[in-house]
Amino acid sequence: MNKKTETKSEAALNRRHFLASSMVLAGAAILSPAIAWADAASLTKEQQAFSQLAHFITGKPQLDEVIIQRAFDCLTAGNKAFLQQAETAFNAIKQAGLKSADDLNGHALMDNAEIAATLKQINSAFYLGYTGTPISARANDNTQFVTYTDALMYPPTADATVIPSYSRGHTNYWVNPPASLKK
Amino acid sequence: MSNEFDADVIVIGSGALGSNAAYTLAKKGKSVIILEAGEKIPRWKIVENFRNSSKKENYNSPYPNEPWAHHSYDEQYIENTGSFELRPGMLKLVGGTTWHWAAAAWRYIPNDMKLKTLYGVGRDWPMEYSELEPYYLKAELALGVCGSDTEDQSGQGGEAWPPRSGKYPMEPEGETYLFQRLKDRIGSAGFNFIHEPNARATRAYDTRPACSGNNNCMPVCPIGAMYSGNVHAQHAEDEGAKLITDATAYKLEKGPNGDIVAVHYRSSKGDDVRLTAKYFIVAAHGLETPKLLLISDVANSSDQVGRNLMDHTGMGLTFLADEEVWMGRGAVQQGGIFNRRDGEFRRDYAAVKHAVSNGVPNMKVARRLIEQGVFGQQLDERLRDEASRWVEISTVFEMLPHQSNRVEASTTRKDALGIPMLKVHYDVDDYVKAAKPYASADFARFVELMGGTVIEDDTGWQNRDHLMGTVIMGDDPTDSVVNHECRTWDHKNLFLATTGVIPASGVINPTLTGVALSIRAAEIIDREI
Ligand SMILES: Cc1cc2nc3c(=O)[nH]c(=O)nc-3n(C[C@H](O)[C@H](O)[C@H](O)COP(=O)(O)OP(=O)(O)OC[C@H]3O[C@@H](n4cnc5c(N)ncnc54)[C@H](O)[C@@H]3O)c2cc1C
Numbered sequence: 267m268n269k270k271t272e273t274k275s276e277a278a279l280n281r282r283h284f285l286a287s288s289m290v291l292a293g294a295a296i297l298s299p300a301i302a303w304a305d306a307a308s309l310t311k312e313q314q315a316f317s318q319l320a321h322f323i324t325g326k327p328q329l330d331e332v333i334i335q336r337a338f339d340c341l342t343a344g345n346k347a348f349l350q351q352a353e354t355a356f357n358a359i360k361q362a363g364l365k366s367a368d369d370l371n372g373h374a375l376m377d378n379a380e381i382a383a384t385l386k387q388i389n390s391a392f393y394l395g396y397t398g399t400p401i402s403a404r405a406n407d408n409t410q411f412v413t414y415t416d417a418l419m420y421p422p423t424a425d426a427t428v429i430p431s432y433s434r435g436h437t438n439y440w441v442n443p444p445a446s447l448k449k
Numbered sequence: 450m451s452n453e454f455d456a457d458v459i460v461i462g463s464g465a466l467g468s469n470a471a472y473t474l475a476k477k478g479k480s481v482i483i484l485e486a487g488e489k490i491p492r493w494k495i496v497e498n499f500r501n502s503s504k505k506e507n508y509n510s511p512y513p514n515e516p517w518a519h520h521s522y523d524e525q526y527i528e529n530t531g532s533f534e535l536r537p538g539m540l541k542l543v544g545g546t547t548w549h550w551a552a553a554a555w556r557y558i559p560n561d562m563k564l565k566t567l568y569g570v571g572r573d574w575p576m577e578y579s580e581l582e583p584y585y586l587k588a589e590l591a592l593g594v595c596g597s598d599t600e601d602q603s604g605q606g607g608e609a610w611p612p613r614s615g616k617y618p619m620e621p622e623g624e625t626y627l628f629q630r631l632k633d634r635i636g637s638a639g640f641n642f643i644h645e646p647n648a649r650a651t652r653a654y655d656t657r658p659a660c661s662g663n664n665n666c667m668p669v670c671p672i673g674a675m676y677s678g679n680v681h682a683q684h685a686e687d688e689g690a691k692l693i694t695d696a697t698a699y700k701l702e703k704g705p706n707g708d709i710v711a712v713h714y715r716s717s718k719g720d721d722v723r724l725t726a727k728y729f730i731v732a733a734h735g736l737e738t739p740k741l742l743l744i745s746d747v748a749n750s751s752d753q754v755g756r757n758l759m760d761h762t763g764m765g766l767t768f769l770a771d772e773e774v775w776m777g778r779g780a781v782q783q784g785g786i787f788n789r790r791d792g793e794f795r796r797d798y799a800a801v802k803h804a805v806s807n808g809v810p811n812m813k814v815a816r817r818l819i820e821q822g823v824f825g826q827q828l829d830e831r832l833r834d835e836a837s838r839w840v841e842i843s844t845v846f847e848m849l850p851h852q853s854n855r856v857e858a859s860t861t862r863k864d865a866l867g868i869p870m871l872k873v874h875y876d877v878d879d880y881v882k883a884a885k886p887y888a889s890a891d892f893a894r895f896v897e898l899m900g901g902t903v904i905e906d907d908t909g910w911q912n913r914d915h916l917m918g919t920v921i922m923g924d925d926p927t928d929s930v931v932n933h934e935c936r937t938w939d940h941k942n943l944f945l946a947t948t949g950v951i952p953a954s955g956v957i958n959p960t961l962t963g964v965a966l967s968i969r970a971a972e973i974i975d976r977e978i
Contacts, residue, residue, distance in 0.1 A: 431496060440621060441623035
């Protein structure tokens with residue numbers, strides 16, 4: 267009983283904090299790139315804040331809003347503390363005055379294990395297309411599906427390799443190197 | 450069909466081996482019933498399951514895992530008691546596990562079948578390569594194998610080997626750029642690269658289109674260019690075989706004269722059915738086949754059922770080459786390095802095969818970089834760079850048969866039908882361990898020759914999903930389960946169509962051999978009915 271109540275009020279507190287910080291951050295140019303999401307009105311403030319954070323971390327201005335929300339749902343469902351952790355990461359990025367995802371590379375911020383883990387979790391959801399940790403050779407793990415064809419790990423090599431199961435080629439196209447390698 | 454029997458032949462299991470046996474018999478006009486524990490599932494559903502899966506690298510995840518028909522990754526399915534966790538990726542649905550094999554379709558070489566005579570270790574086959582050869586050809590035709598008719602597949606750089614009485618049904622696919630580059634640089638140092646004969650169509654074949662490089666053989670070919678057992682399950686049905694799904698055989702019933710008279714199966718809907726036949730073929734794969742014999746208390750006068758379990762337990766190498774090689778174009782594998790497939794050294798340590806993997810590596814590359822804390826533009830750039838230079842070698846070892854490596858029926862775990870699940874004890878043997886330094890030395894050399902940077906070169910032992918030895922073939926009824934016909938010594942009308950009969954593992958993937966033996970067994974049964 268007690269425990270349940272605590273968890274509830276904790277969550278409410280987290281929501282308020284995250285909300286407050288996202289309002290502040292919304293005014294900061296670095297974390298509010300000119301993004302327009304289709305259905306912003308129906309999103310909670312946390313979702314909107316997460317969306318900004320996701321755009322920032324991935325460095326991608328044109329993330330699909332549906333996928334952002336799916337990542338949000340997976341990350342929050344899989345981890346009760348996620349909202350709090352996201353808020354902490356959010357504030358840290360803001361305080362450090364980072365201007366782009368690339369600023370995170372080698373930044374002292376990443377020495378904070380919890381912040382680093384949160385940022386990687388979010389990056390990973392969009393790049394790999396799932397959340398959680400796969401366990402090999404088992405039926406069950408805590409992974410959740412975010413996206414496949416929109417996973418950010420594919421565009422950097424799209425001219426050379428396929429998204430598995432979506433061939434764009436024909437038999438034996440593979441005898442040639444990718445066009446980028448042809449002299 | 451006789452009035453006294455439900456069928457001439459009942460085949461248990463609709464995988465590649467059972468289905469090819471069933472088709473062979475049905476085509477000859479025999480009445481055949483196929484019992485299959487799982488369901489029939491159309492390819493498109495599996496493809497959609499894959500695309501929507503959160504565990505893309507888990508090859509069982511797009512497939513059903515039912516309480517009455519578990520796939521092998523179910524947490525409860527296998528209880529391991531040995532030092533190695535044996536957990537091959539077996540499936541339960543019409544067509545069986547070849548839905549997600551990689552279609553490597555090798556023949557054994559004659560020396561593989563005389564291991565004891567030539568090298569003093571393990572066991573000999575109770576038959577000659579020449580006796581199996583015509584059935585290899587039939588199996589290659591059935592599976593639509595493409596391969597090179599000119600290479601020395603023993604890896605010694607000699608003439609075309611092993612002997613063939615006919616050409617491969619299809620010409621090999623073109624060499625991937627990756628393979629060309631490795632062959633050029635590693636091959637020039639004396640490592641013999643051999644094309645892997647494989648059951649992927651290089652032109653329209655049977656009901657299948659040509660491979661177009663979807664790079665998804667494991668866990669599912671989206672277009673069915675790669676062979677899987679469902680092809681012959683369908684062919685068998687088209688020839689009149691009756692396929693009963695959701696039907697798990699749990700008991701083979703012995704008659705008074707020692708023959709098998711009936712099989713009992715259960716369904717998830719509560720059916721409990723007894724079916725009779727003149728002949729029975731158990732084709733339930735290398736773990737379920739011995740389990741069914743054990744829980745039925747049949748075919749085990751030798752006490753060898755379930756023993757001698759062998760996988761090609763392996764290890765892996767991942768490195769970055771100093772040039773772009775672009776793994777991931779074409780099918781998921783294409784061949785490998787075979788110098789250690791055969792030689793006098795087999796007296797002392799295991800034969801070794803190094804296979805070149807060719808799966809799109811982005812998931813592994815990206816995961817590693819993200820874990821290192823790489824973000825943004827730099828992440829995209831490094832991802833592209835590393836994906837272009839990523840190389841993976843998947844190595845397997847020849848395992849010997851041991852009494853203590855075994856599968857048994859679990860005494861503590863049952864499935865939803867009340868049928869015991871599996872208990873496995875598996876230790877990697879000294880023969881394999883003695884070969885490890887040689888494989889590791891090869892790894893170092895490959896990396897050096899490619900100007901590479903090691904990502905991982907000590908993976909520990911890995912599963913390779915090749916189940917052999919568990920119903921071992923031999924010429925002595927006191928130390929083997931079946932004879933060279935795959936007929937159980939104890940019951941003259943009970944045959945086993947499984948790679949579990951293979952008595953000497955060699956280093957090659959066993960399914961083509963299993964299919965060849967299954968077609969041969971079916972022809973023997975056909976002649977006797
Ligand atoms: C990831 C992976 C890659 C592989 N790659 C290769 C490769 O490249 N080359 C190669 O040669 N091999 C490969 N293999 C191994 C290959 O898949 C097996 O050797 C092959 O599937 C064996 O065929 P089978 O018909 O004996 O068994 P299966 O294909 O497993 O079929 C057995 C069938 O029996 C059914 N069954 C089980 N128990 C019962 C019962 N009691 N009653 C009724 N039905 C039952 C099952 O549901 C199943 O459908 C690979 C395996 C895996 C997991």
